[in-house]
Amino acid sequence: MSGSNVFDRAAFARKVLAACGTRRVLQIGAGDGALVGALLAQGGDAFGLDDSQMAVAAGNARFPGRFRRHAGLPLPCGDGEFDTVVSAGWIEGLADEEVPIALAEMYRACARYVFLRVPMQSPHAPDPAGPPRDRAWWEKRCFEAGFRKHAAYYRVNPYAALNDDGDHALIPLEKVRPETLASYPLSALEDERLLHMDMLREPGRRADAHCIRYHMAAAWIRPGDVVLDLACGYGYGSHILFQNSLARSVLGIDLSESGIAYAQANYGLEGAVRFECGNAQDLSTLADRSVDFIASFETIEHLPDPDAYLDELQRVLKPSGRLMICAPNDWTDETGRDPNPHHLHVYTWDRLRDEVGARFLLEKGFVQTAGGAMKCHHSPRAWAEVPLAPLEREAEWIILLAMSDPLAGADVPYVESTWPVPTDADFHVSAFARDYRNPWLVKGMVALGSRCESPQVLRAMQAEVMRTEPPDSVDHGAALCGHVYSLLAEPFVEASAALEALERIRAYAALPDSGPHRLRWQVSLLFAGGELARKRGDRATARELYERCAAIDTSAYSPLLGNRTLDALFRLAAFAMDDGDALRARALLARSVSEAERLCSGSWLNVRGAPDRPLPFGLAELSQLLDKASRAAYALAALDSGATRPAVFAAEAQGFHERLLAFKDADLAALREGNEALVREVSRLTARIDELARELIAKEARTHELAAEVVRQDAHAQSLAREIQRRDAMAAPLATAAARLASRLRDPRTAAGALVRRLRRMLRGAGK
Numbered sequence: 001m002s003g004s005n006v007f008d009r010a011a012f013a014r015k016v017l018a019a020c021g022t023r024r025v026l027q028i029g030a031g032d033g034a035l036v037g038a039l040l041a042q043g044g045d046a047f048g049l050d051d052s053q054m055a056v057a058a059g060n061a062r063f064p065g066r067f068r069r070h071a072g073l074p075l076p077c078g079d080g081e082f083d084t085v086v087s088a089g090w091i092e093g094l095a096d097e098e099v100p101i102a103l104a105e106m107y108r109a110c111a112r113y114v115f116l117r118v119p120m121q122s123p124h125a126p127d128p129a130g131p132p133r134d135r136a137w138w139e140k141r142c143f144e145a146g147f148r149k150h151a152a153y154y155r156v157n158p159y160a161a162l163n164d165d166g167d168h169a170l171i172p173l174e175k176v177r178p179e180t181l182a183s184y185p186l187s188a189l190e191d192e193r194l195l196h197m198d199m200l201r202e203p204g205r206r207a208d209a210h211c212i213r214y215h216m217a218a219a220w221i222r223p224g225d226v227v228l229d230l231a232c233g234y235g236y237g238s239h240i241l242f243q244n245s246l247a248r249s250v251l252g253i254d255l256s257e258s259g260i261a262y263a264q265a266n267y268g269l270e271g272a273v274r275f276e277c278g279n280a281q282d283l284s285t286l287a288d289r290s291v292d293f294i295a296s297f298e299t300i301e302h303l304p305d306p307d308a309y310l311d312e313l314q315r316v317l318k319p320s321g322r323l324m325i326c327a328p329n330d331w332t333d334e335t336g337r338d339p340n341p342h343h344l345h346v347y348t349w350d351r352l353r354d355e356v357g358a359r360f361l362l363e364k365g366f367v368q369t370a371g372g373a374m375k376c377h378h379s380p381r382a383w384a385e386v387p388l389a390p391l392e393r394e395a396e397w398i399i400l401l402a403m404s405d406p407l408a409g410a411d412v413p414y415v416e417s418t419w420p421v422p423t424d425a426d427f428h429v430s431a432f433a434r435d436y437r438n439p440w441l442v443k444g445m446v447a448l449g450s451r452c453e454s455p456q457v458l459r460a461m462q463a464e465v466m467r468t469e470p471p472d473s474v475d476h477g478a479a480l481c482g483h484v485y486s487l488l489a490e491p492f493v494e495a496s497a498a499l500e501a502l503e504r505i506r507a508y509a510a511l512p513d514s515g516p517h518r519l520r521w522q523v524s525l526l527f528a529g530g531e532l533a534r535k536r537g538d539r540a541t542a543r544e545l546y547e548r549c550a551a552i553d554t555s556a557y558s559p560l561l562g563n564r565t566l567d568a569l570f571r572l573a574a575f576a577m578d579d580g581d582a583l584r585a586r587a588l589l590a591r592s593v594s595e596a597e598r599l600c601s602g603s604w605l606n607v608r609g610a611p612d613r614p615l616p617f618g619l620a621e622l623s624q625l626l627d628k629a630s631r632a633a634y635a636l637a638a639l640d641s642g643a644t645r646p647a648v649f650a651a652e653a654q655g656f657h658e659r660l661l662a663f664k665d666a667d668l669a670a671l672r673e674g675n676e677a678l679v680r681e682v683s684r685l686t687a688r689i690d691e692l693a694r695e696l697i698a699k700e701a702r703t704h705e706l707a708a709e710v711v712r713q714d715a716h717a718q719s720l721a722r723e724i725q726r727r728d729a730m731a732a733p734l735a736t737a738a739a740r741l742a743s744r745l746r747d748p749r750t751a752a753g754a755l756v757r758r759l760r761r762m763l764r765g766a767g768k
Contacts, residue, residue, distance in 0.1 A: 007088070012117060012170075013038035016086055019152040019172045020113040026082040028075065028106070029090025033059035036066060047082070049075065073098075073105050080111040088117035092133070103145035107175060114147060116171040135162075135169045139203035146181050147173040148200040148236075151243035154208075154215040162208055163380040174200075180265050189234075196259050198234040198266070205381055209370035210297070211240060212383060213399065216366070217295045217324040218244035220401060222443065222450055224417035225292035228253065228316070230280050231299035235263025235273075241295060242273050248417065253278040281308040286316045289412050297326040298397075301343045306355065314359045319409025320444030323360055326399045327352050329367070329391075331375055339374070349391035349398050360402035361461075362388050363453045367395035388454075403452055406444035407464060414439035418450070420613040422605070428516040429558045429606050429618065435517040437475050441465065446478050459486055466504075472511050477521030480504055484528040488535065498536055505529040509548065516557040523552050527564040530571060539575060546571050558606035559599035560621040566592050566628040570653075573635065577642050577649070586639055589632040596629035627655035 013035060016025065022044045030036050030048025032055060039046035040063065048067045050056050059067035070076050085106045094102055106114050121133040131137055139149075150156070150172035157170060176184075189198055199207040214229075214237040221227060223246035229238040232252030242250045252267075252275040254260055263275040278285060280299055294313055300306050313323055327347035331338045338346050349365075356362065365388045369379040376396045386393065416439075419430040432439040443450045445461050452458045465479035484501050487493050505525045513519060526549035533541035549568040554561035569592045576585035600622070607622050609615040631654055638645075638652035654662060 007117075009035045009038040010042075012088060013042050013044070015156055015170065015172075016084065016115050017042055017044050019150055019156055020084040020115060023083040024081070025084045025086060026077065026109065027086045027088065028070075029087060029093075030059060030067060031055055031089065033062055033067065035086070035088060036063060040066075049077075073101055075105045075109050077109045079108050082109055083111045084113040084115060085110040086115045086117075091116065092118045099141050100145060103142060103147070107146050110175055112175055113150060114142075114173040114175070115150075116142070116173070117168055118171065119168050120165045135165055135171070136203040138169065138171055142171065142173055143186055143201045143203070146176050146178075148176055148198070149211070150174045151200075151240050153200075154212055155244070159208060159212045159215075159381050159383050162205075176201075176266065183265060184262055196233045196256060198236050198262070200236040200239070205370045205372050208381060209368060209397070211236065212381075213237075213297050213324075213326055213368070213397075214240035214295060215244060216383065216399075217241060217293075220322055220324065221245035221247050221293050222418055224248045224419075226290065226417070227251070227293045227295070228286070228291045230283075230294060230296040230313075231255075231302070232259075232263060232275065234259050235267040235275055237295065237297070238263065238273055238275070239267040242269070247293070249273070251276070253280070253283070255279060281305055281312060283312045283316055288315055289318045289409065291316045292318055292321045292417065294321070294323045294325075296323070298328065300325065300327050300352070301338070301345045301347055304344060306345060310355060310359055314404065317360075317404040319404055319412055319440035320406040321404045322363075323356075323402045323404070324399065325352070325356060325402070326368075326397055329375070329395045329398045331396075333374070347398070349395075352398055352400060353388065356400050356402055361405050361452060361454070361457050362400060362402050363457065364388075364401040366399040366401070367391070367393060368397040368399060369395055401453070403444060403457075406438065406440035407461065407468075409440050410438040412440065418443070419615055419617075420610050422610045424605060426603070427605055427609065428520075429560065429615065430609070431517075435474050435515055436478075437469060437473055441475055441478060445482060455486070455489075458482065462486065471507065472514075472518075474515070474517040474521065477508055477518060477525065480508060481521055481524050481528060484525065484532060488528065488531055493532065493536065495536075498532055501532060502529055502541065505545070513556075519552070519554070520557045520561055523549055523554055523557075523561050523564050526552075527568050530568060534571070543572065543575055555599060555602050558618075559602060559604075560607060560618060560625065562595060562599045563621060563625050563628060566596060566625065566632070569595070570628065570631065570635075573632075574653075580643070582639060582642060585642070586636065589636045589639070592632035593629050593636075596625055599625065624657070627657040629655075631655035631658060 017039065022042075025039055025044045025046045027035055027039070027046065027048045030050045031052075033048055036046045036048040036059065046066065048056075048059055049070045050059070050067065051069065051071055053069055056067045056069045068076055087106070091099065091102050091106075103114075116138065118133070118138050120135065151174065153172055156172050186201060189196075189201065197207070199210040218241050221241065225245070225247045227238075227241055227245075227247045227250040229235075229241060229250060229252040232238050232254045233256070235252050238250045238252040241247060249271070250273045252260075252263055252273070254263070254275070255277065257277055260275045260277050268274055276285070280296070281303055294317060296313070300309060303309050317323060328338070328343070330346060330348045331340065331343065332346055333339050353362065353365070365386050367382075367384055367386050369376045369382045371377060371379040371381065373396065376394055379394075379396070384393075391398070414433045416430060416433060421427065421430055421433075428435075432442045436442065441461075445451050445458065445465070452461065462479040462483045465475055466483065469475040469479070480501075484505065487497060487501060505528070509522045509526050511518065511522070526545050530542045530545035530549065533539075533545060546568040550565050550572065552565065554565055569588050573585040573588040573592075576582070576588060607615070607618045609618060634655070635649070635653035638649045641652075642649040
């Protein structure tokens with residue numbers, strides 16, 4: 001939307017419904033009804049208001065009963081009649097004094113949300129009639145009317161995009177409850193503004209900077225997590241964390257009693273989000289290993305004893321639990337001190353990394369700027385991931401994502417909080433507490449989307465588990481499989497490392513059956529070993545491992561494990577086609593289809609889990625299994641073309657989902673190539689501009705030289721002129737004297753004349 005005059009109603013409708021849901025949406029100023037139509041098409045229960053009787057009639061002709069006429073204000077709807085009220089072309093047409101009245105009506109009409117699309121007026125071109133209507137102007141009016149920023153504000157408006165809104169701004173808002181608003185009007189927040197502020201009721205870059213950390217942190221919260229927002233202030237961050245994740249609950253703790261009272265009134269949610277007073281250095285109300293995720297932003301620099309604080313975080317965080325922590329980055333002035341009187345410590349990147357790294361596994365590092373303050377004053381809003389090495393860029397804030405070491409928590413009782421675990425003894429796929437020696441490894445080292453994000457830490461964890469856990473344990477198998485896939489991710493694998501891994505794989509695969517999770521890792525390891533051998537060009541070993549993988553009945557663990565056996569069968573079929581053995585390839589592909597049918601026809605206990613709480617990943621992985629069967633079916637249909645049209649066969653040997661992904665990859669590749677070409681052209685033009693600029697600078701310098709020379713020559717000419725004038729002045733009396741002398745010389749009566757005549761005679765005589 002930003003930066004373009006073209007209003008993509010379908011894209012706008014997606015943003016509205018993604019943020020606010022599909023229940024009863026009202027658009028004010030519906031016009032031709034196109035946006036209402038887009039909302040309806042995408043599942044929204046949408047309605048429209050317009051002041052034109054003709055537009056209302058046209059809208060109802062297309063969408064019967066969906067449009068009403070309104071002539072000015074108030075709006076013709078009941079209090080809270082619509083869950084969401086949208087304006088995309090109406091409110092901006094009102095005069096400044098009318099905007100608060102219109103917002104008050106929107107507040108009354110909505111049950112929860114308002115979503116605005118408003119044009120931007122640059123603050124550099126102020127309206128003579130008043131202040132510029134930029135994003136800050138609109139947000140201030142909205143906050144005064146009783147709204148706050150929507151918890152999904154930064155999904156709608158990426159942080160860096162707020163540096164330039166372009167032609168229009170999108171402002172998603174949430175209604176502050178009337179009873180809460182009565183107790184806490186916007187003016188009531190001014191008293192503690194320097195220390196606390198509800199940043200969802202504050203416009204501008206500093207408010208964005210505080211909110212975006214919580215938005216980013218929410219991405220690392222796992223489903224079912226118990227979350228702690230430490231030093232929560234007014235509670236807006238706890239709200240953002242809960243609304244943007246699948247957390248089970250969020251607890252906000254802060255020293256300020258007034259802040260906690262405000263947070264509970266504004267953001268408390270029964271059974272989900274609550275607040276209590278507490279000291280970040282003494283979390284005695286929390287049990288050991290009771291929290292899955294901790295967000296603690298700009299806290300450590302305020303505390304008398306940062307070590308006690310970090311020790312408490314370590315105590316309450318579960319094994320494999322995560323911490324996101326933030327501190328100002330070296331906010332010192334020319335005296336070497338932090339001028340903020342509430343800051344008791346100065347933190348740098350190295351200090352924060354060392355102190356946190358002494359207690360937790362460091363996963364990722366980030367830096368943030370907002371601009372407009374003492375440090376990085378002229379910087380734009382920016383959030384960037386940086387290596388965990390010495391910091392090489394300036395930043396206002398430094399942020400670390402860290403994990404509580406799962407290896408140190410082997411003795412902590414494990415309770416599954418992410419996935420439901422049926423009591424049936426034949427249920428296996430998330431029965432980690434039953435089969436792992438240290439079940440915390442699943443979240444920290446094994447599960448995609450959950451495990452440690454640092455490749456270095458992950459590899460070290462895998463190596464330690466392989467070193468310390470029994471070679472026949474499920475934990476060892478999981479670590480070994482992760483190790484093999486780490487090798488596969490490398491561009492080149494040393495022969496010794498590959499051979500050692502293959503030897504370990506064969507040893508683990510040879511273990512007798514003693515449980516479903518060991519079977520799970522045997523199948524996965526045999527396929528991964530085949531991939532490793534194939535990558536090295538050792539097809540004989542790859543074929544052997546694929547065949548052993550494909551021979552295992554995975555239903556003893558879960559039909560979902562059949563994804564690996566079908567992959568192995570497909571690799572074997574591809575080898576057969578390369579060998580010219582179409583009959584064997586056909587048999588292997590047909591076997592893939594029949595194996596998928598068999599697996600899907602059996603018990604769904606280890607696909608679905610409990611009927612009333614089905615496993616989301618189970619059905620998704622089953623769809624992958626069927627897609628791999630469809631890949632075999634497509635390949636079978638093109639098999640006869642394999643020898644004569646190998647490219648066609650290769651293109652056809654893909655599942656339906658794989659094709660969609662391939663098409664998307666091709667589109668992205670084309671866009672990437674186009675972008676790269678544009679970047680190259682821009683670089684070329686930039687280089688040419690730089691070259692012309694250098695030429696211009698050189699010519700300008702030469703011009704200055706010539707001008708200086710002209711000035712010098714002019715000065716010299718003026719000096720000569722003055723000299724000529726001086727000499728002219730001296731020559732005048734000389735000329736007069738010379739004239740008198742000449743006159744006397746021409747007078748024959750003078751002695752000189754006689755002398756001249758005498759000389760002339762003498763000369764004539766000498767000539768004779």
